[in-house]
Amino acid sequence: MHYRLALLGFGNVGKELAKLLLSKRNELEEQHNITYSVVGIATAKHGVAIDPDGIDLDRALKIPDLTKLSVRQMPLDAFEFLRQCDADVLFENTPVNYDTGQPAVDHLNTALELGMHAITANKGPVVHAYKQLKDLAKKNGVNFYFESTVMDGAPIFSLFREALPGANLLSFRGILNSTTNMILTLMENGESFEQAVTYCQSIGIAETDPSGDIDGWDAAVKVAALATVLMGIPLKPQQVTRKGIRELTAQDIAQAVKSGKRWKLVCSARLEGGAIQAKVGPEQVAPGSPLFTVDGTTSIVQFETDVLGALSVIEADPGPHTTAYGLFADFLNAIKKNEAA
Ligand SMILES: NC(=O)c1ccc[n+]([C@@H]2O[C@H](COP(=O)([O-])OP(=O)(O)OC[C@H]3O[C@@H](n4cnc5c(N)ncnc54)[C@H](OP(=O)(O)O)[C@@H]3O)[C@@H](O)[C@H]2O)c1
Numbered sequence: 197m198h199y200r201l202a203l204l205g206f207g208n209v210g211k212e213l214a215k216l217l218l219s220k221r222n223e224l225e226e227q228h229n230i231t232y233s234v235v236g237i238a239t240a241k242h243g244v245a246i247d248p249d250g251i252d253l254d255r256a257l258k259i260p261d262l263t264k265l266s267v268r269q270m271p272l273d274a275f276e277f278l279r280q281c282d283a284d285v286l287f288e289n290t291p292v293n294y295d296t297g298q299p300a301v302d303h304l305n306t307a308l309e310l311g312m313h314a315i316t317a318n319k320g321p322v323v324h325a326y327k328q329l330k331d332l333a334k335k336n337g338v339n340f341y342f343e344s345t346v347m348d349g350a351p352i353f354s355l356f357r358e359a360l361p362g363a364n365l366l367s368f369r370g371i372l373n374s375t376t377n378m379i380l381t382l383m384e385n386g387e388s389f390e391q392a393v394t395y396c397q398s399i400g401i402a403e404t405d406p407s408g409d410i411d412g413w414d415a416a417v418k419v420a421a422l423a424t425v426l427m428g429i430p431l432k433p434q435q436v437t438r439k440g441i442r443e444l445t446a447q448d449i450a451q452a453v454k455s456g457k458r459w460k461l462v463c464s465a466r467l468e469g470g471a472i473q474a475k476v477g478p479e480q481v482a483p484g485s486p487l488f489t490v491d492g493t494t495s496i497v498q499f500e501t502d503v504l505g506a507l508s509v510i511e512a513d514p515g516p517h518t519t520a521y522g523l524f525a526d527f528l529n530a531i532k533k534n535e536a537a
Contacts, residue, residue: 197229199531200248202236202281202312204274204303205289206262208400209317209344210237212520213287214253220524228528236281237262240290244270246280274299278306285530287523288316294413294433297324308332308340313530317344317519323420323433339530344522346372346418347495350511354529356426363501365426367466370497371490372418374514375402375409376441376461381491383449384458401493401515411440412461415476419463422497427465429472439477452480460487463497 201217203210217232224230233250243263245251251265263270271277278286286307290300297320304314304321308329316322321329322342333340346352356363371377375396382392393410396402408414416436423431441461452459457480465474481487486508490496493515498508511518 200235200283202283208516209289212516285313301325315526319345319417341526344519348514349518349521367500369464372463373415374493412438412476436474
């Protein structure tokens with residue numbers, strides 16, 4: 197079966213996805229009987245390419261202006277781009293908007309209306325429009341998947357969707373923000389808060405303005421996404437009780453180490469009598485906790501369900517390449533589900 201793919205957003209994640217698609221091309225064909233062509237790539241400032249016969253991905257990864265690869269006129273906006281592409285699958289990887297999820301929500305809506313599977317690593321649409329996008333996908337006989345929004349490529353949403361049928365999630369607890377965990381690890385090794393932030397920026401895991409991570413917003417969005425999708429409680433990031441790591445001092449860190457504990461930015465949510473308590477905040481964890489040994493950029497989430505004992509997922513050393521795998525897995529799962537239907 198042949199699939200036409202469109203990529204909206206071609207930054208760190210979009211480019212890693214392109215590399216993964218290239219490296220898996222033969223395997224997809226030989227083992228899964230799947231071929232693909234990328235018929236459109238759109239960015240904000242690096243041009244737009246549309247070619248119904250397929251864009252040369254190797255060249256797209258090398259040139260600064262994608263417009264050179266286009267056989268069509270520059271579309272007016274992302275919506276016209278989607279209409280012109282006539283793709284089967286959209287990968288939406290534009291920057292997150294914590295407040296409204298836009299314009300990604302509208303991009304995904306348009307793709308679903310046009311009958312495309314919609315796949316994203318962007319957390320905004322999940323916390324701001326999950327139910328509406330899921331219902332629209334169902335109505336149009338396609339899928340809306342977003343595995344990479346929490347813990348990059350590690351299976352979290354698909355774990356519950358595919359492997360845990362009938363299980364009810366009662367609570368979860370984990371470390372879901374790599375940047376703050378790296379900062380806390382570096383501070384334990386004697387670096388100042390500022391040095392640790394600078395290091396995280398130098399390796400590309402913290403943005404120029406790192407407040408989204410440091411003040412707990414990224415973690416709060418992930419808590420909201422997990423609660424919304426896995427617990428069925430629609431939750432906005434603003435409804436998560438949130439405190440970041442800004443106020444932790446070198447003394448606090450050293451004191452904890454001295455008493456055999458470690459500070460972690462802990463994400464948690466618990467259902468109690470139909471209501472949810474959702475929280476992000478620094479906590480001291482003891483050696484008995486599964487969170488204790490989670491260092492650097494590694495993340496963890498521990499689930500409590502009504503059917504199993506504690507179930508944990510740990511992802512070591514995530515990055516745009518593991519985020520790309522989450523998108524790739526969503527692609528295969530989305531088309532597999534449709535083929536089986
Ligand atoms: N980086 C990670 O490891 C990671 C992990 C999990 C989730 N995510 C999520 O994945 C998404 C992409 O992250 P990233 O690191 O790839 O970001 P990025 O490097 O900043 O890339 C964003 C891309 O989107 C394009 N873009 C921005 N606004 C657009 C618009 N209105 N229409 C079309 N294209 C637009 C940009 O164009 P220009 O190139 O012209 O600027 C760029 O190509 C974000 O939502 C992020 O939160 C990332």
